[in-house]
Amino acid sequence: MATALASAGILLAGWQSGAHIADTGTTTTTTSLSSSATSGSSGTSGSSGSSGSSSGSSGGSSGSSGTSNGTTTAATYDGAAVQTRFGTVQVQVTIQGGKITEVTALQLTDAERKSAQISSRAAPVLRSEVLQAQTADVQTVGGATVTSDAYLTSLQAALDAANF
């Protein structure tokens, strides 16, 4: 948790420097909107940004249906890739009504990337995605240890009896 909060702070720092360097802002952004967002990012909006990062792209889609008032139109910015002691960080920030409504990581820190790789190695699967077999197709049966009594009615006992 502490690491996640620290990362959120760095994400925002990356975005701030990115806003100056990359200037890859999209859509209808005004200078006043951009500057108000920058001032807003120094305070509590940082923590609201970190919660926004986990909520997908909903901020962006609501922005596309933005109101007729130009100052509340959502805009997204890609930050610059920033080297931090946690690894490389790049974020995308959505600003609406002068407030950061969403922060999305475009580039993960090395630590985050490693955990993403690990979870992709042991992923949720449907039963139909596991290699299937009938008892007749296997030579042995693995399972949590059964007692001698439970063995008598087990699939392994049936295989052993067939091969006796």
Add this chain to the structure above:
Amino acid sequence: MPPTSDSTRLRARTFRSMGTVVSLTVASGHYAQTAVDELESATAVVEDKFAELDLTFSLYRDGSEASRLARGELTLAYASESMQDLYVEAAEWRLATEGAFTAERPDGTLDLSGIVKAHAAREAALSLEALGLRDWCLNAGGDVLVSGSPRPGTEQPWIAGIVDPQDRQSLLGAYPMATNRALATSGSAERGHHIWGVGGVRPEFDQVSVSAGDIITADVLATAIVAGGTRTLDQAVGKWNVEVLAVRRDGTLLATPGFRKAA
């Protein structure tokens, strides 16, 4: 099970040990009587090995060395070499799994029963190799260690079914034991015997199967993942060359690629 080919067939023998049943299956193309003699003498050797280790390590025998240690009548410094060696091995696994696997009960009693069955299978494998047997499958109460092929002379792997913890009469899936010769499975129902959830938390997984190159690694990590949950699962697949199939309490599955169907 029908013969695997015209000239080869599988023959199995079983015996009781360590509170469960051990099965030895041998693939052989020999003349029937030769093959049966070979299997029966091999089974006797394996059974002796299990019996010897059970005498030393079982806590349900009052006179065993393990029971004397547990009662404090004997200290580890004066224990047999095999007891000391296995305790050291268990302690190393406790460190490597950050405590998810442990050979101590919550009350501090030394209990190696989580590793003894795998240790016996490992020792039995050495005996079978010494006898010159190449194609066999040893199943010790659901933990599997294989050598060679069910069709000697071919590359065809032994295939282990994995029991469905919610319906023990059906298989959840299968695992071809090619590069990994060992497959161990632990269930949270065994918890009363040797799996304790870290911090006393109810385990996330009903059943965890781990395949590895050796039976100790497979057995220890299956036990550790039941106790330590997803965190230990992620750590295990990152640190060891293992494949994992885990069944969550709601029946859904987590699997590494080795347990998935070929795309």
